[in-house]
Amino acid sequence: MEHLIELKEVYKIYQMGEESLHALDGVSLTIDQGEFVAIVGSSGSGKSTAMNIIGCLDVPTSGTYHLGGVDVSTMGDDQQAEIRNKMLGFIFQQYNLIPKLTVQENVELPLLYAGVGAEERHDRAVEALERVGLADKRRHLPSQLSGGQQQRVSIARALAGRPSVLLADEPTGALDSRTGREVLGFLQELNRDGDTVVLITHDNSIAVRAKRIVRLQDGKIIYDGDARDPQAVVQPVESGEEAGA
Numbered sequence: 001m002e003h004l005i006e007l008k009e010v011y012k013i014y015q016m017g018e019e020s021l022h023a024l025d026g027v028s029l030t031i032d033q034g035e036f037v038a039i040v041g042s043s044g045s046g047k048s049t050a051m052n053i054i055g056c057l058d059v060p061t062s063g064t065y066h067l068g069g070v071d072v073s074t075m076g077d078d079q080q081a082e083i084r085n086k087m088l089g090f091i092f093q094q095y096n097l098i099p100k101l102t103v104q105e106n107v108e109l110p111l112l113y114a115g116v117g118a119e120e121r122h123d124r125a126v127e128a129l130e131r132v133g134l135a136d137k138r139r140h141l142p143s144q145l146s147g148g149q150q151q152r153v154s155i156a157r158a159l160a161g162r163p164s165v166l167l168a169d170e171p172t173g174a175l176d177s178r179t180g181r182e183v184l185g186f187l188q189e190l191n192r193d194g195d196t197v198v199l200i201t202h203d204n205s206i207a208v209r210a211k212r213i214v215r216l217q218d219g220k221i222i223y224d225g226d227a228r229d230p231q232a233v234v235q236p237v238e239s240g241e242e243a244g245a
Contacts, residue, residue: 003031004035004196005054005066005165005198006029006030006066007063007064008064008066009028009063010024010064011025011026011027012053012219022218025218027050027219027221029050029214029221034195034196035212036187036212037214038209038212039051039216044218046216048169048200054067055090055167056072056084059072060073067087085110085113086161087163088164089166090167090168090169091154091155091158091169091171092171093173094174095154097142099143102138102141103129103145104122104125104126107128107129107153107156111161124160127160128159131156132159147175148175151171151174155186164196166187167198168200170200171184171187172206184206185209208233213225213227
């Protein structure tokens with residue numbers, strides 16, 4: 001069976017003078033269509049590096065990464081950009097909406113850059129806004145919306161590209177806890193509708209909203225399994241290390 005995402009023995013090594021830092025240290029991981037996976041770890045665990053590689057924003061030092069069956073680990077920048085635009089939808093902590101554009105224009109913008117025609121751009125933007133419950137706000141400016149609504153616009157912008165994977169990097173980081181729960185509930189709803197969601201977070205209480213947790217520590221996977229398993233939220237601390245370091 002072909003996996004949607006497949007990392008095999010992925011290393012990402014940075015040279016720091018004479019020292020070398022293994023941001024990812026032989027990570028192997030598969031994610032299939034329709035999964036909701038949280039990649040979780042404290043600062044320095046390797047989760048951001050993993051996101052950058054999965055998101056085709058960086059390439060491994062060694063090892064392979066296949067996305068939709070295509071080996072993207074050796075691609076150049078232009079090829080990576082093309083597959084990123086075609087297969088991935090990004091949701092970031094900051095909404096990255098353009099203040100002077102309406103909600104609909106913000107959702108349409110990536111489609112404009114991708115060369116999608118005006119009529120199809122319009123239809124896909126309206127459809128995506130309907131999915132996030134904001135079709136009635138499409139002529140509003142971002143400043144006229146709450147933080148949670150702005151994050152839902154950024155989700156609609158990702159959905160409009162009809163990606164194979166929604167990649168959410170700390171999507172509730174700029175929101176209060178109640179609004180954050182609403183956004184997570186919305187990602188769960190999208191997953192129930194069949195969307196593949198990969199969530200990057202440092203927060204166990206957010207990670208457990210996924211169906212599966214992949215926990216990273218020091219560039220290695222130390223847990224990969226059911227989010228409801230008590231082991232999923234246990235974060236081992238090496239002797240002499242402080243928690244959260």
